[in-house]
Amino acid sequence: MSVSRFASAPETSPTPADLVRQRYGSDQPAATAEWNAALEAILSHRSVRTYLPKPVSESVLQLIVAAAQSAPTSSSLQAWSVVAVEDPERRAKLAELASPNPQIISAPLFLIWIADLSRLRKITTEQGKTGQGLDYLESFLLAAIDASLAAQNALVALESLGLGTCYIGGIRNHPAEVGEILGLPPEAFAVFGMTVGYPDPAIETDVKPRLPQSLVLHREKYQTAQPKADLATYDDTMRSFQTDQGMAVRGWTGVVASRIADAPALKGRHVLLDVLRRMGFKVK
Numbered sequence: 001m002s003v004s005r006f007a008s009a010p011e012t013s014p015t016p017a018d019l020v021r022q023r024y025g026s027d028q029p030a031a032t033a034e035w036n037a038a039l040e041a042i043l044s045h046r047s048v049r050t051y052l053p054k055p056v057s058e059s060v061l062q063l064i065v066a067a068a069q070s071a072p073t074s075s076s077l078q079a080w081s082v083v084a085v086e087d088p089e090r091r092a093k094l095a096e097l098a099s100p101n102p103q104i105i106s107a108p109l110f111l112i113w114i115a116d117l118s119r120l121r122k123i124t125t126e127q128g129k130t131g132q133g134l135d136y137l138e139s140f141l142l143a144a145i146d147a148s149l150a151a152q153n154a155l156v157a158l159e160s161l162g163l164g165t166c167y168i169g170g171i172r173n174h175p176a177e178v179g180e181i182l183g184l185p186p187e188a189f190a191v192f193g194m195t196v197g198y199p200d201p202a203i204e205t206d207v208k209p210r211l212p213q214s215l216v217l218h219r220e221k222y223q224t225a226q227p228k229a230d231l232a233t234y235d236d237t238m239r240s241f242q243t244d245q246g247m248a249v250r251g252w253t254g255v256v257a258s259r260i261a262d263a264p265a266l267k268g269r270h271v272l273l274d275v276l277r278r279m280g281f282k283v284k
Contacts, residue, residue, distance in 0.1 A: 015032075016032035016035045016039070016040070017032050019040065019043040019044060020032060020043065022206075022207045022209075023043050023207055023209065023210060024209055024210060024212060024213075024237075025209030025234075025237035025238075025240070025241060026209075026212070026233070026237060028212060028213055029213065030213070037160075038156075038160075041156055041159055041160045042156060044159070044207070045155070045156075045159060045207070046205045046206065046207045046208065047164075047165070047166040047167075047205065047208070048164025048165060048166055048195075048197070048199045048205055049103045049166055049195070049205070050103070050106065050199070050200040050203040050205075051103075051106055051107050051108065051164065051195070051197030051198060051199065051200060052197065052198045052199070052200050053108070054108065054197070054198045055086070055108045055109075056108055056109040056163065056196055056197065056198075060158075060161060060163070061084060061109070063157070063161075064154045064157045064158050064161075065082065065154070067153045067154055067156070067157035068082065068150035068151065068153050068154040068157075069150065070153060071146075071149040071150045071152070071153040072149055073146050073149070073150075074142045074145065074146060075142075077120060077142065077143075077146070078146065079115065079116055079117060079119075079120060079139070079142055079143035079146045079147075080113065080114060080115060080116050080143060080146045080147035080150050081114040081116040081119070081188070082111055082112065082113050082114065082147075082150070082151075082154075083111070083112045083114065083182050083190075084109060084110075084111055085109070085110040085111075085112060085182075086108065086109055086110075088105070090181060091104050091105055091107075091110050092104075092105055093181055094110065094112075094171070094178065094181060094193070097170075097171070097173060097174040097177055097178055097181075098168055098170030098171050098173060098174075098193065099170040099173065099267070101168060101170050103166060103168075103195050104168065104193065104195055106195075106197075107195035107196060107197045108196070108197045109195075109196040109197060110168075110193055110194070110195055110196070111151075111154070111193065111194040111196060112171060112178070112182060112190050112192075112193045112194075113147040113148070113150065113151045113190070113191050113192055113193070113194065114147060114184065114188050114189065114190055114191065115140060115143035115144045115146070115147050115188070115189045115191050116143060116147075116187075116188045116189075117134050117139060117140070117143055117187040117188070117281070118184075118185040118186060118187045118188045118280075120134060121134055121186075121187055134187070134282070135282035135283075135284050136282070136283070136284045137283050137284065140189075140276070140281055140283055143189075144189075144191050147191045148191065151167075151192070151194060154194070155167075155194065158196060162198070163196055163197065163198055163199075164196075164197060164198065164199035164205075165194055165195065165196050166194065166195045167192050167193070167194055168192060168193035168194065168195060169192050170193075170267070171190050171191075171192055171193040172190070172191070172192065172269050172272065173267050173268045173269065174268065175189060175190060175272070175275050175276075175279065176275055176278060176279060178190045179279060184279075185280075186279060186280025187279070187280040187281055188279075189276065189279060189281070206241070206244065206245060208241060209234070209237050209238060209241055211231075211234055211252075212230050212233070212234060214226070214227055214230045215227075215230055215231060215234070231253065234252055235251035235252050235253055235254075236251070238251050238252040238255075239251050
């Protein structure tokens with residue numbers, strides 16, 4: 001039985017070995033002799049989609065932004081920003097654009113992480129330079145990576161404080177419209193959102209198992225011949241998880257095949273390159 005961090009407190013806390021096991025849904029060759037609170041927070045992660053009507057304090061917001069800014073950043077360019085949205089009407093508009101996504105409405109705080117080249121463009125202009133280096137795919141990729149690293153730091157910080165989170169990729173379904181709602185300048189793009197709030201203890205959310213390490217850990221060179229049996233076993237693990245969570249039972253490979261089956265499966269994101277250019281990115 002998996003251990004839910006947000007259910008009623010168990011009689012005994014999960015051990016490090018328990019946390020590793022529930023992360024994979026099976027035993028894995030991950031030794032736990034070296035263990036600390038940071039590892040416990042990271043391995044305990046689960047997406048939370050149901051929140052209590054309790055606001056997130058300004059002090060918590062400021063603290064997790066400090067955590068986000070503690071993430072590595074390429075060449076110290078710090079090419080990201082974050083927009084904190086609490087206004088119910090604005091959250092409702094964003095929720096409609098993201099599939100729709102009702103948890104954006106129920107979460108008291110919605111963070112939108114921005115790949116932000118606009119600040120760098122302004123600095124180069126003020127310095128009398130063209131900023132031509134911003135016109136290439138590398139710079140957009142750099143900004144998206146910076147935003148992702150910052151967001152993940154923030155997520156770990158939030159969960160260490162007892163809050164729940166969930167990434168919202170659907171914010172890229174209509175990026176130009178999202179940009180208008182947020183007042184984004186040219187060369188600023190919403191990479192993803194993150195709902196934030198205090199988890200509803202009445203709703204159990206279990207850890208979703210990940211692929212076994214044998215399929216993701218390569219040594220020295222990429223191993224193209226990977227054990228098919230391990231993928232089949234993972235499909236079985238995910239079917240069990242889906243059954244326990246009352247989800248459609250499709251395993252993992254079935255979900256993956258549907259998610260990337262064709263252009264319509266991308267929910268409008270197949271035209272992102274054109275939209276990015278309309279939003280001011282050169283992306284050469």
